Amino acid sequence: MAELKTTQIVGNPHLEGKYIAEMDMWPLEDPALNRLYPFYDNMKQSRWTTTKCKKCGYISYPPGVACPNCWSDELEWIDLPRTAKVVGMTETLAGAPTGFDSPLIIAWLGFDKAHPLKHLLVRIINCQAGQLKIGDEVKFVTFEVPAHPMDVKKESKTCERVYYAFEPIKK
Amino acid sequence: MAQTKKACIVGGGTSVFGVRAASIFDMLQEAANAMSKDIPGLKPKDIDGLIFASTTAGRNSNSLNTAPIVAHRLGIKPTSICVRVDTLCSGSNTAIILATGLVESGISEVVLVTGTEKLNLPQRWESTFMNLYTNDHDWDSAMGLAVPPPFFGMIAQAHMKKYGTTKEQMGAVAVANYAYGFNNPMAQFSGKTLSLGDYMAARTVCDPFGLNDCCPVTDGASAVIIASEERAKAMTKRPLIYIRGTGQTASHGMSAGWPGETLADWPHLKKAGEIAYKAAQLTPKDIDVAQTHDCFTISEIIEVEELGFCKKGEGGAFVASGQIKVDGQTPTNTDGGLLTVGHPYGATGARQAIEICKQLQGRALHQVKDAKFGLTHNLSGVCAQHTVVIYGTEPVK
Ligand SMILES: [Zn+2]
Secondary structure (H helix, E strand, O other): OOOOOOOOOOOOHHHOOOOOHHHOOOOOOOOOOOOOHHHHHHHHOOOOEEEEEOOOOOEEOOOOOOOOOOOOOOEEEEEOOOEEEEEEEEEEOOOOOOOOOOOEEEEEEEOOOOOOOOEEEEEEOOOOOOOOOOOOEEEEEEEEEEEEEEEEOOEEEEEEEEEEEEEEOOO | OOOOOOEEEEEEEEOOOEOOOOOHHHHHHHHHHHHHHHOOOOOHHHOOEEEEEOOOHHHHOOOOOOHHHHHHHOOOOOOOEEEEEOOHHHHHHHHHHHHHHHHHHOOOOEEEEEEEEOOOOOOHHHHHHHHHHOOOOOOOHHHOOOOOHHHHHHHHHHHHHHHOOOHHHHHHHHHHHHHHHOOOOOOOOOOOOOOHHHHHHOOEEEOOEEHHHEOOOOEEEEEEEEEEHHHHHHHOOOOOEEEEEEEEEEOOOOHHHOOOOOOOOOHHHHHHHHHHHHHHOOOHHHOOEEEOOOOEHHHHHHHHHHOOOOOOOOHHHHHHOOOOOOOOOOOEOOOOHHHHHOOOHHHHHHHHHHHHHHHHOOOOOOOOOOOOEEEEEEEEOOOOEEEEEEEEOOOOO
16 A cells, blocks of 8 residues: 655645645546546556447547547447657756656657557656657556545545556667 | 627737736736727726636636636626636637627627736746646646647657758747837837847757747736727727637647647648638738747747648748748738747737737837738647637628
8 A cells, every 4th residue: 555645835834734636747546536447447557548439449549438439438448559659759857847857758659550549748757868769669658656645434545546658668 | 690790809908928026917907907098988887798818817826717806806897798718828819709709699799808827926836837737637747748848849840850940940930029029018028139149049948949939938918809890980090900700720639639640730720720711701812910829939930831821841931031020921920929928828819919900900019011911820738729810901791
């Protein structure tokens, strides 16, 4: 079980020790808070998944509870191929937004023709500044993000979370 | 509902744009004050509709359901509409489209469109952090996409690679817009000069952008009046300026839905332009003066292409050959644009509209000779939405 990390609140002492969902930079992944929780559960098994429409065959990204192509709610979860090619990239060497370390490497990915996605903006992790080049192959990778508390009747539950990024494939 | 009336822009005003020692409500009152000087005789009681544009009012200024508060502070008692729109960078341009529809349909007679943003917060980190909440939060923002320079930097790289656009050509946009903004008293960079040498030597923000490729972080407010032809005529002795056509496209909110083959191609802007030109019964050649969304130098280069002022891929050569200058083919961002006036998102569209109104009435600081037709354009967010409005000295027949 992840431990809840605490922080000092400056200037607003009455918020000391409180979790502020409005300031959270990660999704609320718990099944009590959304209907896409299979995406996050699958991610905990290192799977990259999305929803496919059983009616029209459309694969949407991000996943959803209704198909953006025909609005059917008969969807199934499918696995996405987990490699891509770097088409564009940018490195923020200093001054990344709070919550993200510098260098912050963001890439514009291209996928091969068989992949349901055409392009996607992602963060590249496990990578030094200056290491990544346009044309490089990268792969899906998951990491833990801070847990948050949630009220459940009179108790408080800890909601653990993961998220994903891409990383260079070692040559 | 059949269109029965014609909608005009009567005039408007803005606060000073910049890092302001003022709240959104202070700046909205400043903009109303400036507007009252632009439209002598206009009184709060003349206005029956309010459309207020702001995306960050709820977050940065702790003010949700802001429209009734704005009405109160400006002394307006709306009877036809009172609403806030939240389309980030195109907020008040979106509001102008809505106001046009309300006036043309007869629901409203005189609509105040006003927009504002307070983007400079007590601590700098939060001004950046806040931007995580303006993208698709659970998907793109969770990748660290907050402020736009990294995304537009990749757009510039793609345009340079595909079309051979150069850093010097991007510099031509910055130099032109700084020259326009130099004597605009409301601009954040009023009085600042920029040579191509200064531009090339500026410190890097993110490849390939230097400091002068990017619009600054700005607080500000703007206000314009959209009214029926009859009410406009009663309000001003100046030539009437008609809204001839509008278009707004939204193709995707998250990067996976990007509509172009590459980041250098913006088909959703091309489409928004085509819809507006058709409604206006005009072609790109007819546009005498334009205000396009120069959040970055590369944006203006792609916009002059997709709006049809030059061929696709030739935007770099177009701007570098002086076609955006006041004596060029399509003078663009003649008040200094986002690059020098600044970009308080919800205030920008109305600020652009004021410049086009002045140009078509023959009273702009950098006056384009005999300007009859003008265009404003905004993109919103990470190039998710495009908004185009076309104005003319005569209505569509
Ligand atoms: Zn479907």
